[in-house]
Amino acid sequence: MTGKGIRIEGLKKRYGSGDTAVDALTNVNMQVSPGEVVGLIGPSGSGKTTLLKCLGAVIEPTAGRMILGDEIIYEDGWKVNDLRALRRDRIGFIFQAPYLIPFLDVTDNVALLPMLAGKPNAEARSRAIELFKALDVEHRARAMPSQLSGGEQQRVAIARGLVNHPPVILADEPTAPLDSERALAVIRILNNMARKFETAIIVVTHDEKIIPTFKRIYNIRDGVTYEEAGEGRAFT
Amino acid sequence: MISLAGRDIMHSLGKFIFTGMGLGLLIGVTLSMAGIYRGLVDDGKALLDNSGADLWVVQQDTLGPYAESSNIYDNAWRGIRSMPGVARAASVTYFTMQVHKEDQDVRAMVTGIATGDPGTPGWPPYLVAGRQITRDHYEAVADIATGFKLNDRIRIRRNLYTVVGLTRRMVSSGGDPMVFIPLKDAQQEQFLKDNDAIRQQRRRTAENPAFNQPQMPGLLDAIIASQSTNQYVNAVLVQVEAGQDADKVADTIRRWKRLTVFTRAQMEKILIGKLIATSAKQIGMFLVILSIVSAAIVAFIIYTLTLGKIREIAVLKLIGTKNRTIVGLIMQQSIALGVIGFVVGKITATLVMAPIFPKYVLLEPLDSVIGFGVVVMICMISSIIAIRAAMKVDPAEAIGG
Ligand SMILES: Nc1ncnc2c1ncn2[C@@H]1O[C@H](COP(=O)(O)OP(=O)(O)OP(=O)(O)O)[C@@H](O)[C@H]1O
Ligand SMILES: [Mg+2]
Numbered sequence: 013m014t015g016k017g018i019r020i021e022g023l024k025k026r027y028g029s030g031d032t033a034v035d036a037l038t039n040v041n042m043q044v045s046p047g048e049v050v051g052l053i054g055p056s057g058s059g060k061t062t063l064l065k066c067l068g069a070v071i072e073p074t075a076g077r078m079i080l081g082d083e084i085i086y087e088d089g090w091k092v093n094d095l096r097a098l099r100r101d102r103i104g105f106i107f108q109a110p111y112l113i114p115f116l117d118v119t120d121n122v123a124l125l126p127m128l129a130g131k132p133n134a135e136a137r138s139r140a141i142e143l144f145k146a147l148d149v150e151h152r153a154r155a156m157p158s159q160l161s162g163g164e165q166q167r168v169a170i171a172r173g174l175v176n177h178p179p180v181i182l183a184d185e186p187t188a189p190l191d192s193e194r195a196l197a198v199i200r201i202l203n204n205m206a207r208k209f210e211t212a213i214i215v216v217t218h219d220e221k222i223i224p225t226f227k228r229i230y231n232i233r234d235g236v237t238y239e240e241a242g243e244g245r246a247f248t
Numbered sequence: 249m250i251s252l253a254g255r256d257i258m259h260s261l262g263k264f265i266f267t268g269m270g271l272g273l274l275i276g277v278t279l280s281m282a283g284i285y286r287g288l289v290d291d292g293k294a295l296l297d298n299s300g301a302d303l304w305v306v307q308q309d310t311l312g313p314y315a316e317s318s319n320i321y322d323n324a325w326r327g328i329r330s331m332p333g334v335a336r337a338a339s340v341t342y343f344t345m346q347v348h349k350e351d352q353d354v355r356a357m358v359t360g361i362a363t364g365d366p367g368t369p370g371w372p373p374y375l376v377a378g379r380q381i382t383r384d385h386y387e388a389v390a391d392i393a394t395g396f397k398l399n400d401r402i403r404i405r406r407n408l409y410t411v412v413g414l415t416r417r418m419v420s421s422g423g424d425p426m427v428f429i430p431l432k433d434a435q436q437e438q439f440l441k442d443n444d445a446i447r448q449q450r451r452r453t454a455e456n457p458a459f460n461q462p463q464m465p466g467l468l469d470a471i472i473a474s475q476s477t478n479q480y481v482n483a484v485l486v487q488v489e490a491g492q493d494a495d496k497v498a499d500t501i502r503r504w505k506r507l508t509v510f511t512r513a514q515m516e517k518i519l520i521g522k523l524i525a526t527s528a529k530q531i532g533m534f535l536v537i538l539s540i541v542s543a544a545i546v547a548f549i550i551y552t553l554t555l556g557k558i559r560e561i562a563v564l565k566l567i568g569t570k571n572r573t574i575v576g577l578i579m580q581q582s583i584a585l586g587v588i589g590f591v592v593g594k595i596t597a598t599l600v601m602a603p604i605f606p607k608y609v610l611l612e613p614l615d616s617v618i619g620f621g622v623v624v625m626i627c628m629i630s631s632i633i634a635i636r637a638a639m640k641v642d643p644a645e646a647i648g649g
Contacts, residue, residue: 066283068564070644099643100568111563111646115259120250125567156259173569184647195405 016081017045017212018067018180025062025235035225036062038235040076044212046179049203051223051242052216054232058193060216063232064182067214069095081179100129104173104211109184110165112157112172119144119153122171129176136175143171146208147201163194170198174205181206181213192221199225252564253580256557261295267549268585271542272592275623278538279597280605282615284477287608292421292519296512299340301369301485302494304510305501312508313342313482314421315523322435325362325484327505333497335489338362339481340370341434344420347394347427348403352596354394356427357420358404360434361483369485371427378413384430389413391425403428405437421519423607431481439478518609539626542589547630550582554634558641559633565643574638579631586627590620 023040026033036059044050054060064073069092070086078086080102092098112121119140123155126136135178143154144150147167152160158169160171166186183202187195199215199222207211211236217223257264262455295314304313305320305328312318322339329337341360346353361370366380378398381387388409390396393416400411409429418426429437450472454460460468486509488497498509510518520528554561561574594616601608 063648065644068566068644068647070642070647096565096568096570098568099566105566105646107646108648111559113560113563115252115256116250120255124250128568128570128573133250 016179016210017043017048018214019043019077019079021077021079022066023063023066023078023234024074025059025071026074027062027068036235037066037073040232040235040237041239042230044180044213044236046210046212047207048228049199049206049213049215049226051226051229052214052232053218053223053229058232059235060195060232061184062235064184064214064216067180069098069106072212080120083133100125101176102178102180104176104178104181106169106173106186107179107184108188110169112165112168114157115159117153118149118155118157118160118168121157121168122175125172125175129238139175140171143174146169146205147171150216163197166190167201170201170205174211175208177209177211179210179212181211182215183215185217185219186215187217187219187222195219195221196225251580252577253584257581257584264581264585265588268588269592271545271549271585271589272449273596274542274545275375275589275593275619276443276596276601277593278535278542278613279619280601280609281531281534281538281592282619283597283602283611284605286610286612286615288421288423289520290427290523290610291419291423291608292524293516294417294419295421296375296515296519298418299370299485300367300373300487302488302512303339303486303498303501304508304515305484305486305505305507306482308506308508310508311518311522312405313340315518318482319480320482320484322431322479322481324481324505324507328484328486328501331497331500333340333488333492333500333506334431334486336367336369336487338364339371339431339483340485341431341438341482342420343438343482344403345426347397349400354396355424356390356394357422358434358437359426359428360431360438361428362431369487370419372413372415374415375413376416378411378531380413381428381430382412385433386410386428387412389415389428391415391418393417393419393425393649394427396427397408402427404433405435407437409433415603417487419608421523435478435481439476446476492629539622542623543626543630546582546585546627547633549585550578550627550631551634552639553581554578554638557586558637559646561638561641561645561648565641565647571639578634578638580629580633582627582631582634583624588621590623593619593623 020040020042023037025037026035028034040063052060066073073086119137122140123136126139127133141153144153149164150169152164157165187198202213224243224245227244229240229242231238231240273442306312310316310318321529325337325339328334339362342357344357347356350425363384381389386409388402388411390411392414396402398411401408453472454468459471488494488631498511501509523576597624600613602611
């Protein structure tokens with residue numbers, strides 16, 4: 013097992029305490045290598061979103077260990093001081109809905125992240141444009157988000173997740189609003205990007221259209237993960 | 249880094265300008281209120297300046313002649329004139345009343361001025377048209393704010409006067425334009441009763457056996473004559489000799505005459521501290537209320553705008569935006585709204601409101617600077633509620649359920 017990618021060991025998350033406590037995650041074990049796209053599936057209420065929030069450093073786990081690259085980021089408490097910087101520089105997010113900032117044009121929606129990390133505007137924008145070329149939305153670079161189709165918006169959102177070259181990308185139902193063809197296109201893009209940028213990508217999904225594309229799947233039930241082999245069907 | 253606030257404003261520019269204009273009208277009213285207060289003070293000062301006096305000699309223990317009624321004998325000026333340090337002294341009367349021209353009438357402060365040379369205390373210091381009063385009777389100099397023109401025939405009580413000169417910005421402390429007439433006439437007008445009252449007074453006097461004594465013919469007529477003349481004026485205006493200390497001269501007059509004397513500084517205190525104090529407080533209350541209303545409006549607008557951006561704020565937080573940047577986004581928008589409001593307010597106050605207000609509105613640049621500072625402060629404070637709401641947004645919300 014390489015030291016890169018992301019590794020989760022015995023992760024637990026309990027919401028609340030006492031009589032009303034909910035054990036959302038009881039034993040989560042995962043490992044995703046750089047360049048790999050894995051699926052995270054499970055019935056409603058099984059703990060998928062909770063896991064994503066723990067990985068995304070927006071809620072704190074109760075116990076266990078999370079390792080990003082060579083660094084332990086969580087072990088009985090956060091091991092990094094600046095969670096904001098962790099999210100900004102090392103984790104990419106792609107949501108079910110694109111959630112683009114409506115008052116920024118497409119380029120600045122993406123370029124904002126490197127800008128927040130202190131990159132000069134010109135460099136941040138050229139990074140965004142580079143991604144747009146790969147994602148085939150270059151021609152819409154100066155448009156406002158509201159002028160884009162749903163699929164185009166989703167590709168811009170993917171560019172935003174990728175732009176800081178984070179080692180990990182968390183995607184929450186990224187294909188839910190898309191038709192079968194577009195959904196597969198998004199998965200293809202994610203796979204290409206994972207390879208190109210050596211990114212470990214976790215895709216939470218219910219989407220029957222894309223589940224067969226994963227080579228590896230983590231199935232989560234009642235807060236426990238079970239690793240399964242996927243069909244790894246070609247999507248091209 | 250780009251300006252998030254700037255981009256957001258440009259994106260919803262129409263909304264911003266529209267609300268900014270609404271706020272601007274409110275700020276315009278606020279600035280005009282402040283201008284009205286300044287106008288009141290300035291009217292008071294103009295009244296004092298234009299009187300050409302260094303000292304006001306009035307009835308003992310009164311705050312006359314502007315703030316309280318004051319009557320002193322019309323020969324008092326002679327005694328005052330001979331006091332050391334006094335350069336000139338002249339009687340003056342003031343009474344505010346309706347002045348008629350044909351079938352219209354104008355509220356004016358009719359001022360009786362002593363005959364003499366130009367520069368006599370009480371005289372209008374300069375004219376914009378015509379000449380000063382030269383005859384003892386039935387000539388008038390009117391402020392152009394009365395709307396009268398040269399050679400107009402105006403009626404004060406029962407007498408007609410010819411307008412021979414026009415002045416500008418000669419107003420009472422209440423902002424009423426002044427009409428100058430000869431002192432003798434003014435004393436008459438002030439005292440004049442209607443015909444019925446005169447007849448009745450004659451009858452009563454005649455019925456009094458003490459006045460109507462057959463062995464003293466002429467007594468009754470003399471008494472009636474004395475009853476229908478006015479030997480009082482409202483004040484004596486005094487100019488002190490060059491190089492003399494007005495306070496010292498005032499002391500001398502106080503010591504020798506049983507009269508109250510005010511210096512220019514004291515008079516200003518009376519006008520501003522007492523006469524317009526209630527109006528000033530009223531305006532002050534309006535300013536406070538308008539500020540609160542403006543603050544509430546800004547707070548409400550910024551809060552609403554922020555609530556409309558909760559999802560974006562969650563996303564911004566999730567992707568690692570610092571709280572400082574988000575606070576900046578909201579506060580800059582709030583200040584931008586204030587700036588738009590102030591610009592619109594200043595323009596409406598200057599170009600629209602001030603000219604149409606009946607009273608003098610004095611828009612002091614310093615007041616505008618202070619007003620701008622206050623607007624910016626109010627906007628910053630008003631954005632606190634919105635900022636608190638934004639700080640509470642959980643970045644986890646962006647991930648959803
Ligand atoms: N903030 C919370 N406080 C208390 N309990 C919570 C909270 N969030 C989630 N839970 C509970 O934790 C469990 C896991 O929820 P989670 O949202 O992770 O499920 P999920 O797999 O994402 O479900 P779905 O597919 O419906 O989105 C559920 O029983 C849920 O009720
Ligand atoms: Mg969920």
